Amino acid sequence: MPVKIPRAVLLFPLVLCSFLFPDSCSCAFTITNNCPYTIWPGTLAGAGTPQLASTGFRLDSGFSMRIPSVPGWSGRIWARTGCTFDESGNGTCQTGDCGGRLECNGMGATPPASLFEVTLGTGDVKDYYDVSLVDGYNLPLVAAPVGVHGACNATGCVSDINMGCPKELQLVGDDGGEGGVVACKSACEAFGLDQYCCGGEFANPTTCQPSFYSTIFKRACPRAYSYAFDDGTSIFTCKADDYAIIFCPTANGIKTPDEAQAASMIPNPSNGETMKLVSSSNILQPLPLLFLLLILYLTLCA
Helix, strand or coil: CCCCCCHHHHHHHHHHHHHHCCCCCCCCCEEEECCCCEEEEEEECCCCCCCCCEEEEEEEECCEEEEEECCEEEEEEEEEEEEECCCCCCEEEEEEECCEECCCCCCCCCCCCCEEEECCCCCCCEEEEEECCCCEEEECCEEEEECCCCCCCCEECCHHHHHCHHHHEEEECCCCCCCCEEECCCHHHHHCCHHCCCHHCCCCCCCCCHHHHHHHHHHHHCECCCCCCCCCCCEEEEEEEEEEEEEEECEECCHHHHHHHEEEEECCCCCCEEEEEECCCCCCCCCHHHHHHHHHHHHHCC
């Protein structure tokens, strides 16, 4: 049964922490599913940083999940589609699979998958973040800093690249093609050549240049990484308290996390399983997010 937690109760510890210990308070990632179907987000920590509290979970349409993090955390977040899991958490996904498990537990996404990548700063050091299509594309997403200190930008890929994906890059659903194209591979994944993978003699920005295929991704999503050395227009810096990551941001018009139903995951101390508390209260307070998303939408869809 949905449990509504008063906004003041949820925000008081964070506000108190921010005043008393401004450099030690953790930030968070709020993941929203605006797709008209269920997705299964996954998370992977970079080397030397701890895994997040949840490394994989189910997220139904219209729901949000807030995952706390810590300063200095580095890693990536993506969404899996077309998944089936048994009671033990074993199963498969059509896109973004991470070793056939609900909880990814240190396993990354199987390409193709759209990725949000971030390195959180410590102290006064800024965060670095991007949306990457280097490993291919499966879903549109927008990532925007919330509670920012200074000028910051949203980034992402709002276009449906699957609709215009070249045939040689298409990943077709395993239901006999009835589901159509479910993801678009990178040229590196499709052909395995150094010129597309920026490997061997092409392992530097001078010799590894945009290809015909990476240009397709770049034209569709100008702010996202389209190949390994696409740094100039694709990486962003900010100092933020939270990051809102919205999958299918334009499926029903841009939906901010406070318009979705907020879902929080907490560990059950008795058996370590995950319990789900659902609240309809708008506890995520990202008022500046609407401006950022509207600007991004108008910029990328113009």
